Amino acid sequence: MTDSKYILSLDLGTTGNRAILFDQRGNVVGQVYQELTQHYPHPGWLEHDALEIWQDTSNSIQQVIAENKVNPLEIAAIGLTVQRETCLLWDKTTGQPLHKAIVWQDRRTANLCDRLKAAGKAAIIQQKTGLVLDAYFSATKLAWLIDWVKQNQPGINWDNVMAGTIDAWALWNLTGKQVHATDVSNASRTMLMNLDTGDWDESLLELFNIPRQIMPEIKPSMGIFGQCDRDLIGAEIPIAAIFGDQQAALYAHGCDRPGLLKCTYGTGCFLVAQTGTTITRSHNQLLSTVAWSTKEQTNYALEGAIFTTGASIQWLRDGLKLITDAAETESLCHQVDDTNGVYFVPALSGLGAPHWDMKARGAFLGITGGVQQEHIVRSVLEAIAYQVKEVVDAVNQDSDHPVSLLKVDGGAAKNNFLMQFQADALGVPLERPKVLDATAQGAAFGAGLAVGFWDNYQQLISDRQVDRVFEPGAGQAPAQDNFAMWSKAVARAKNWIE
């Protein structure tokens, strides 16, 4: 690998798709980002155009290579990390998706989940998959897509249909339509994988009426998945790691031992705690999931998934038009001392951990005549921190290692107001790294280590630089006192639609 200079990391997120080149020292050489169109066909539904995802991915790859004048032969490997649970069906003969991809936040299958709950299936699903029965995961979304195709394209030949999460779709396209596979961390989020065996669970495939032959092969997160098509950039480069985005961030933060955990502030917030090589079961509605695997070893994690955090900031921008840019929220929050009694419940897609209430909806409570734009914006940011606090409390109840430091990353972790308020609300310090794209960095580390571009994970981790530590400060008392009122608001918004 002496001639290799770079690892190419592809981070296909909910908000947008990114291609980043990392050099041998783990530094970012260059990146290209394209925001992804969000389609809202009905309240509570969210779709992505999978062709747009692939076109933006291939364009970003070509652009990042051209802009940085990189010889593609100098790229040692590609690492891929994706938004999880979002899934689609496509026709392998045409390469066309059969329907838009259904995004993880989409609630259209809430009623199907209710029927499964009423039929007493929640406990067995949780035992097999480690997940709480919810519309969030891929299984009911795939079942919905299959029904839709059966109704709208009754003549379809199911031998030509492929199913997958976004990693499987991207891998199939990257490899010139050759490889239909997924990694175990993404597969563990489908609600179709048996957590003990690491393979598709026949009884779950049957329960959701999903033909086994349309599912991708499950492979270890780190290892060769295939070679990228020469036509893409003029070189065949191994795709050597695939992770779910949250698992990639956990890997980048060096959380490889029990007691280490991180929180990523993106579209949603995902607090993930490493639990080592054994599966830990939660008593507080956290998920048991795969962290990552190699051929030799699988690591597991406990996770608190919060659906709407950065997404509520996007909504302030695109829906309410109260702001023009997410970054503006920081100065708006600093312009007022508090929220003037306003509490926001960010249940725009129901509530995830620790409530798992698909029927909760967003709410502002406590509004009086003096409330201004800044108070509304501040209440939205404070609600992000309070949601994370609920999950940290759950982790503390589940684990022998009380949370004493939170490593953070993701787009919204740039917001200094949010980070300070979070440290105040939790009463523990937050550590923010210089490279906030921990997701892309984790996929790069995995791919580089898998092909021998790097040989020392611990060294990569210790070379990462800390940007800032946020210590709990004078804001602790009000931040912690107001948590009870915010919880009261959450209680009002629960089980809203029936």
Ligand code: ADP
């Ligand atoms: P994802 O991987 O889920 O697409 P990212 O980690 O790229 O998300 O982060 C994008 C999210 O972060 C968006 O929801 C955006 O609103 C939010 N965001 C970006 N910058 C800021 C900021 N300065 N303050 C608050 N939120 C921000």
